[in-house]
Amino acid sequence: MKAMRTLVRTSAIALAASLLATPALAEDGYDLWLRARASASTQPVVSRLGDTPTLRLAEAELRRDLPVAATLPIVVALAGDASLASLRLPVGELGDEGYLVRPVTLGGRQTLLVTGNTDRGVLYGAFALIRHASSGNQPGAANLRSAPKVKLRLLNHWDNLDGPVERGYAGESLWDWWTLPDYRDPRYTDYARANASIGINGTVLNNVNAKADSLTAPYIAKAAALADTFRPWGIRVYLSARFSAPIELGGLKTADPRDPAVAAWWKAKADEIYRTIPDFGGFLVKANSEGQPGPRDYGASHGDGANMLAAAVKPHGGIVMWRAFVYADTDPDDRAKQAYTEFKPLDGTFADNVMVQVKNGAIDFQPREPFHPLFGAMPKTPLMMEFQITKEYLGQATHLAYLGPLFTEVLEAKTGRGKETVASVVDGESERHRLTGMAGVANIGNDRDWTGGTFNQANWYAFGRLAWDPLLDAAGIAREWAQQTFGTDPRIVGPVVDMMMRSREAVVDYTGPFGLAHLMATGHHYGPGPWVSELQRPEWNPVYYHRADKQGIGFDRTRTGSNAVAQYAPTVAKLYANPRTTPEAELLWFHHLPWNYRLKNGETLWDGMVHHYDRGVSTVTAMRREWDGLRPMVDAERWEKTATFLAIQEREARWWRDASLAYWQSVNGLPLPAGSAAPEHDLAWYKAQQFPLAPGNPH
Template identity: 75%
Template sequence: MRVLAMAAALAALGFGLGGAGAARADDGYDLWLRPRAPAGTPAQVARRGDTATLRLAEAELRRALPAGATLPVVVATAADPAVVAARLPLTGLGDEGYLVRAATIGGRRVMLVAGHTDRGALYGAFALIRHVATGGVADAALLRSAPRLALRMLDHWDNLDGTVERGYAGQSLWDWWTLPDFRDPRYTDYARANASIGINGTVLNNVNAKADSLTAPYLAKAAALADVFRPWGIRVYLSARFSAPIELGGLKTADPRDPAVAGWWRAKADEIYRSIPDFGGFLVKANSEGQPGPRDYGANHADGANMLAAALRPHGGRVIWRAFVYAETDPEDRAKQAYSEFRPLDGRFAANVLVQVKNGAIDFQPREPFHPLFGAMPRTPMVAEFQITKEYLGFATHLAYLGPLFAETLRAQTGRGRQDVADTLTGMAGVANIGRDRDWSGSTFNQANWYAFGRLAWDPDLPADRIAREWAAQTFGTDAQVIATTSAMMAGSREAVVDYTGALGLAHLMATGHHYGPGPWVRDLARPEWNPVYYHRADAAGIGFDRTAAGSDAVAQYAAPVARALARPDTTPERELLWFHHVAWDRRMADGRTLWEDLVAHYDRGVGYVATMRTQWDTLRTKIDADRWTKTATYLAVQQREAQWWRDASLAYWMSVNHRPLPAGVVPPAHDLHWYRAQSFPHAPGNPK
């Protein structure tokens, strides 16, 4: 289903809307939910029914809608007798869909906000607020939508000591030390923001889990958060450590086939549901990067997942089992290992198990081809995992709008009929970029990635550029120049990061551990697949990883039409060329340049795009509040400096390998390769060590 009036509202954004002059001071805390209604002039809003969620919907509409609308607003559920009598088109909306339209309810003409459940009504309230905030007229609203994906979830890689793995916005939002007694108001504001974009689940703790998360004191803390989140339609999940029966239960094994192990998990599930009746379930990282799992005992992933699923099934809980696996003992191409382990298990997972697959087969790189598991397990519910936090895209300081990255994966054709990746999914999970920073995500523009994730999880067909404009209007106001400029900056920002970190299918070129900055020269790490040289395989003759039948044959994991296209350099998209092929430096590209010339041009284009964003942002100095303008301007300067660093260090290294001069007129790196290799950043944020 689609929000019928959104196209018209966004057309209004483009423009003729007023709003000149600098905005009020704004520290970014309000996200895209800035107060709208003038004080003392609330809109006419009524509620039919009395649940905590309906009361929230009513309060949100009163807070945000301007006074003066002709029609009063009524929030209700489809079961209300007056709504039933109106005979409205509410079929097909499911438990979470909504209808917002003018209707006669109880004998008077109103703007009705309704859903089959109070959660649907809450989502409808936020849809009407978004409609008005992006230039729509409340009285003219005609909005009908239902989520395409059932599970829309944030994964927090938050640790019990308050640190956040790959987090760049300060300490964890969860203050485990003061929970369950003190329930920080930020927990409510967090839930409210998620509800406004349709997110309905949150995993509280790191996938590299500690067993302590499942002890009684920490379950009480999780229960306190669940109480806060519940009225907003959000269920709590926990990452479970597979070896918890040993560490907490005193058992000598965690073998999923052992009856004592299964019994321990059943008792633990019973304990959890006594304190969190609507607990969502477990997220599990097993047999990956040192985490324990069923393969430690000769069992497979289905054995492990199904044992946990049996413990949760009586309570309606689910197991979300991550497919991010690779082992140092497996010499196979790392890009192939998840498919090799999971594809044979299709149909063997319990009904309440969902397999969570990263968008690409390596690890959240600035660009990866879509994961070959999408569409390859038709009998297994699947969740796509994206990284909202920018581990490989410049941390918090680089402006990189990820809407195009998410959409690129979701709309990729699997080669199985007309099926795109989104067609294969039951849910989407996003590794959160949220911390205790006042602006939640480390910078204003990082908020757009949280927003875009939620909007695309609800409707994977939404255009990324439309989401950008929608976010900008709600975040900065409806000034035409501001929306046009900010959305233009965002449009190519992710591609710019690809250009200055590794275009044409290059990936995993970052420095060791913290993943901050370039390190294409790294070759001395303990495991081959941790080294950038493993991925680019550059030598004097050429560059790229051969994944054809002559190499690792990873292309064979895709459906036949896709595999055929990827098997030849001439039919592989150039943006993914070096991911699948080792090609000569002097290969002719589509633009007539050699590969070397084209690669150099990409680096320069990426740096140039950042310089252009700085110029564009400068034009908004008088139209953006000083705090957000200054912080963004500062970060753009940092990004330009670091983009230049990436460009120069990378070119210095490639020239040391291919022994080729730079194309005529290209500015050489500022330093020699030794200088770049000597740079050290031992305390970069987000590093798990």
């Protein structure tokens, strides 16, 4: 017995020693792209001139996160600090958030200076230096200078007050409304830090399908607790406002924006919020869309509603972001035309603190859409870009789909007004608007790795970098992210970037080539459903969007169809009006074409479609093989999860391919081209698949 006790005690001591010698946590993705850490041998000498909470954060980040030794001591300071006056720093064009990082002589010694006109600029400069060093560059010779091209760089959280995240695939909401404002989870600070590292300066806390409760005193106090946590990181909070709140909370009989009592209620509510959150950013509003209340319920316009709210927040410096996603049954001709039809006539009528928030495409965040025709059509109104970072239609959390190319494809599109691009509309260069903005529907939840998978983090990162500068290159951003996420070894960075840059096109190939869109199953948008036709409203059904019949496939948006092409500037409309000049990637978005239509490579449209479906599957198969080859260079936990997700993606890409081809063949009666395998099951089998509890689906 004594020997047994000795053995147990010895084993316990050995176990304790092994636990102490082993890191408590594996590499689980929690640190995002901020994995770099200074060691005892590389920790830089950092000093600070001035004292604000944000300057202290900048100093602390450099001490903690600069991964290689700096050859010079580092000083963080405001450009206006008296001790820097003799340097005559070129900071005049940096604005409130720009930064300058460069070697200088200060106090008679060489120093690496991190500066800006405000402490926020200094913080962004600190993160820029960390990014520079984490990408394999030496910090001592850094010469970095940048200012954001877009003023408001916001995440839109579609988080509900009871926990679920609409179109979220990374767990429940990050915000624990139940324990706020008393308990402030440390993750809130880590969230703010991650956003600050890529220049995001605002967050809308609650779902655009808003509940009035978010405007009550208890929830304002909860939002204030988050605002206090985020403020030192340069982040303001915003709230989605339910348009009918005066009825639900104020006891009024109407929410008509032209009613003085309604305007007074909103003014009082804004005053209440600003007393609690002095730097509250303002309201985001979804109105008269998908059943949400709005001004059109009272015969008023979107301008009437937006301007009434804008008047309430204007004394406090607040803004209103009014979404142009007006998805209702008022334009049965073509859903893609509705936003333009309702908003174009209102150009120039919005108050100067209103932004119209426009989705990147006219339907709904599809894997590929032409740019929204409102960009270039409302020169007198600041338009705010809305991208979806969460992959509602791109395989949700498990499919590898790097969205950088999707974002840049839209931003680089020419509107047809001279040299104007969508990016120059969004960043204000085109019309010199004071307000500019870009919003991203967040993919963040309470999963340990934040976004449900490592590669999903890259889309959060890419959005932040492009919101800062819409002219950045998607491949360059992917390389930055990969170097910070997996290390700078080119043997892993090269293959990872290559996978990322092919991934979105693969999803387009196996879900809807040549501009086909909205072919997903009903409600949850998980998996294929091109056959769905029985839903109450026509535009709820995928058959509405592809219009496949024995003769051909595609939505005719030319003069012989809905004439949606006329909503674009004449030069763009002319391009889209002719199938021969329409980019083939968008061909079936604008044209209903015969199955035997000849593509530029000589193939028939049908054969080309099948080959795209095949290519999408084969690309995923190749990505799986490439990831397998990286196993020795990636930590076990992140490698294993990604490998599993790629296996899921390959299986589901085949499902998409087979189900789609089975349906198209049932319509056109055509054989598959030589070398293409038949679908694994018959069409009835694919139609029978049901997923009522898929994540992210509003129930």
